[in-house]
Amino acid sequence: MASVLPWDQSTFTGRLNYYARVTDPRLMFASTSTLDRVEQIVKAKKGDTLLHHVTKKEVVRAHVIYNSAFHPDTGDRMNVIGRMSAQVPCGMMIIGGMMVFYKTTPQVIGMQFINQTFNAIVNYTNRNAKSQTTNVQIASAYIGATSGAVFASVGLNSLLVKAPTLLKRWVPLVAVMAANCVNIPTMRQRELIDGILVTDKDGNTLGRSRKAAVKGIGQVLLSRLFLVTPVMLFIPTLMQSLEKLPFFKRGLFVSAVTQMLLSGCFLLATVPSSCSLFPQQCSLRYDQLETSLQQEIRKKYDHQIDRVYFNKGL
Helix, strand or coil, rough: CCCCCCCCCCCCHHHHHHHHHHHHHHHHHCCCHHHHHHHHHHHHHHHCCCCCCHHHHHHHHHHHHHHHHHHHCCCCCCHHHHHHHHHHHHHHHHHHHHHHHHHHHHHHHHHHHHHHHHHHHHHHCCCCCCCCHHHHHHHHHHHHHHHHHHHHHHHHHHHHCCHHHHHCCCCCHHHHHHHHHHHHHHHHHHHHHHHHEECCCCCCHHHHHEEHHHHHHHHHHHHHHHHHHHHHHHHHHHHHHHCCCHHHHCCCHHHHHHHHHHHHHHHHHHHHHHHHHHCEEEEEEEEHHHHHHHHHHHHCCCCCEEEEEECCCC
């Protein structure tokens, strides 16, 4: 990727330039013919095949579209809802909905089921495909996260009956944070047990590391929290003031649309930023690996390995 893309992936600015393009919501609507074309270009480039009538700009664009739609481990096309390019349009509707429909128990339960269904799709789509995830693990993560989110929302709502309205409007954020803390580790528990595949800088497999799995899953969790926290903290605070204006007293529809649009604006910034802070391709120092894995690597390779690399997922 570094040899094709013009943005230095070792720097935050370079990654931000890259992820701002990969998470572009317009890529959701890339046609089948477009995906076929970019797949052909990327595979030809990887195989050093001579590309006729394809400019450097077209090659870069092809890699951006390819990386947005194809899984980095399997090369398979990802489902549209699970792609990072779907985070803004889908996220703005779901987050906006959670901030609007938070007052009654049926509203809370309904929105949390929708949110956790979306999260489960995203987590599965962007998983490390080299680590097997069973249907039981997927179901456990879904049920656990949904139950945790509903419990946190309903429980806090009952405790905050007499609290200021703003505190009640922050309840969905707490529910989302609680759900992510259950969902992601449960979905990827096999990685914590068996370890995650790590490679050298050339992509040669070195073995499995549980320490790499802990780092990767921890960073995924932090990135998800960073993605939603600014949105779900600031917008309720802003709406608390806006809803006092006559225009916002016309009905729920105006408030709902405003919160969804504001959520979309925030997500346009936080989605690429969170991916840039915690990039999909992660690394770990050799001396941070398990002692047994270090010994195994030394037996296989006579050259010095300073860092190992792995796909942590998004």
